[in-house]
Amino acid sequence: MFVSLGSIIGSGWLLGALKAAKVAGPASLLSWVLTAVIMATLALIHAELGAAYPAAGGTARFPLLAFGVVAGFVGGWVAWLQAVALAPVEVEASLEYLDNIGWVKDNLNLLTESGTLTASGFAWATLLMAIFTIINLVGVKLLSESNSATVIWKAAVPLLTIVVLLSLRFHPGNFTAGGGFAPAGAHGVFAALPVGVVFALQGFEQAVQVGGEARNPQKDISRAIITAMVIGTIIYLLLEIAFIGALDPAAIAHGWDNPIEQGSFGPYATLATLAGAGWLAYILYADAFVSPAGTGLLYLGTSSRLSYAMGRDKMLPRKLGKLSLRGVPVWSIILSFVVGEIMFLPFPSWQKLVSVITSATALMYAFAPVAMTALRKRDPDRPRPYRAPAPKVIAPAGFVAANLVIYWTGFDTTWKIMVAIVAGFLLFLAGRKTIPAAERPEIDWKAGTWIAPWLGGQVILGWLGRYGDSGNLNVLPEWLDLVVVMVFSLVIFYWAVNVAMETSKVKAAIEREAAEIAA
Structure with missing residues (x-):
């Protein structure tokens, strides 16, 4: 539970409320509620899959079991992209x-x-990444214990901030100021999701990524995911309420473009000082380092589990799938460190990278609903310690929700993610050439026929749609655009479920995974 909660509470809590309020005003509260519903739906699906198929790097393996190596690679690749990018992003935020x-x-x-980063900044960032790497190399037990200590702090500081701001500086009139409760209408509510709201609440799946190393994964993974999501949602909703209520009414009387002078890259220290609680500002500065750094530690670990899973399944070089005597994927951890170092080059700011990571995360999450439904049909006798409620409703709803998040992220972000997926797939095909023909995993092309139309359709919808900073044509009418995305998503969902691998191939894939878990 702490692994998932530690991923949910990172740099997002310090900036999410401000970013959402600037886009949607007080209606940003609805953005958090909508995101919570979306994430809860996807979390319940991951809870069932993680308990039924507990293996390290689970988000890469669920589509592999249902649709074969093509879907397994694409799902694992986008999961790895967002995870390997998050560790350096959180370090840079610190x-x-x-x-x-x-x-x-x-x-x-x-x-x-x-x-x-300056040369000095790069050196300090490298030091942090090296510490994260050493902790991960020692083993998952140390990773878990070091994370548990920081999560207690990471949860306590936001809760303390909420109590102080609600008790010392709360203006109820702020919730209707600057153009009313929803100054940007429904568009603002939806547009707020990719600028930091989804980014803040993502991370519940981290318990799945290290699930193969849990003591009792069949019972613990589902409980960990659901508990972390509930705690994270409550904290973020209260933070948004406290943030809006603590703003200077004069600063938002004419709009929400600049509700507070940030001054310190995060608004809460400024609000604490205005509330007469300067002491809290010092705690917030300390937390501004601890929260992102703690999340970076986790994501270096979980990204290495994803490349480990793809190495074990011969979708990436097999050396990435080797374990040390301590049971950790050494080469995968080293790869995550090296790629993380490359990410420190002068890439866009934290704010720009958030949208890219959000889109990649939504793509990763989208594989889970189709995988769950397909595996229920192809592997019905599998013991499922946790069963998602109303699966015939929750699975297509989860897939639709993930696709809406991708659409709301905007064309200018979506096409970049798709280029990265194509590049990854070319690496996958090149990597297969290095594996002896007799050892290459068989490709079930039929089971993966839905993937290219799905990804290409998302780019086209984003191009025609109303969201993003550039490149989109803005020709789909408001609300009708959401209907189009929903219908498209449902067509892809049922297509994918119907072309999943045959039962015999699914069970063979599961047997291979079970043998690895036993080993």
Whole structure:
């Protein structure tokens, strides 16, 4: 549970409320509620899959079991992309927060004026990544124990902030100021999701990624996912209420474009000072380092489990699937460290990367509903310690919800993710050439026929749609665009379920996974 909750509470809590309020105003509360419903739906699906098929790197393996190596690779590739990017993004967020402390800025010189890392900043970022790598190499037990200590802190600080702001500085009139409760209408509510709301609440699946190393995965994975989601949702909703209520009414009287001068890369320290609780600002500065760093530690571990899973299933070089005597995927951990170092190059800011990670995460989540439904049909006798409620409703609803998040992210982000998927697939085909023909996993092309139309359709819908900062034509009428995405998603969902691998192939794939778990 702490592994999932530690991933949910990261840099997103310090910036999510501000980003959402700037887009949707007080109606950002509806954005959090909508996201909570979407994530809860997907979390229940992951809870069933994680308990029934407990293996490290589970999000890469669920589509593999149902649709074969093509779907397994695409699902695993997008999961790995978002996970391997998150560790350096969280480290950079930690350093950006610290750089706003006077003596840190004067003595360490972590960032340039444009916000990229200096040589000194790169050295400190590398040190953090090296520490994360060492902890992961020692084993999952140390990873879990070190994370548990930070999660208690990470949950306590937001709760303390909520109590202080609600008790010392709360203006009820703020919830109708600056154009009313929903100044940007429904469009604003939906547009707020990819700018930080979905990013903040993602991470519940991390219990699945390390599930193969859990002591009692059949029982514990589902409980961990659901509990972490409930706690995370409550904290984020209360944070948004406290944030909006604590704003200066004069700053939002004419709109929500700039509700607070950030000053410190995160608004809560400023609000705490205005509330007369300057002492809380110092705690928030400390947490601005601890929360993102703790999440970065987890994602370096979980990204390595994903590349390990793809290495074991011969979708990436087999060396990535080798374990040390401590039972950890050494080469996969080292790969995550190396790629994370590359991510520190002058890429876009935290805010720009959030949309990219959100889109990749939604694609990763979308594989779970189709996999669950297909596996229920092809592997009906499998013991399922946890069963998702109303599966005939929750599975297609979860797939539709994930596709809506992809659409709301916008064309300017979606096409970049699709280019990365195509590049990954070319690597997959090249990698197969290095494996002896007798050892290559068989490709069931029929079971993967839905993937290319699905991904290509998302790009086209984004191009025709109303969301994103550039490139889209904005020709789909409001509300009708959502209906089009929903219908498209349902067509793809039922197509995918109907072309899943035959029962004999599914059971053969499951037997291979079971043999590995036993080993």
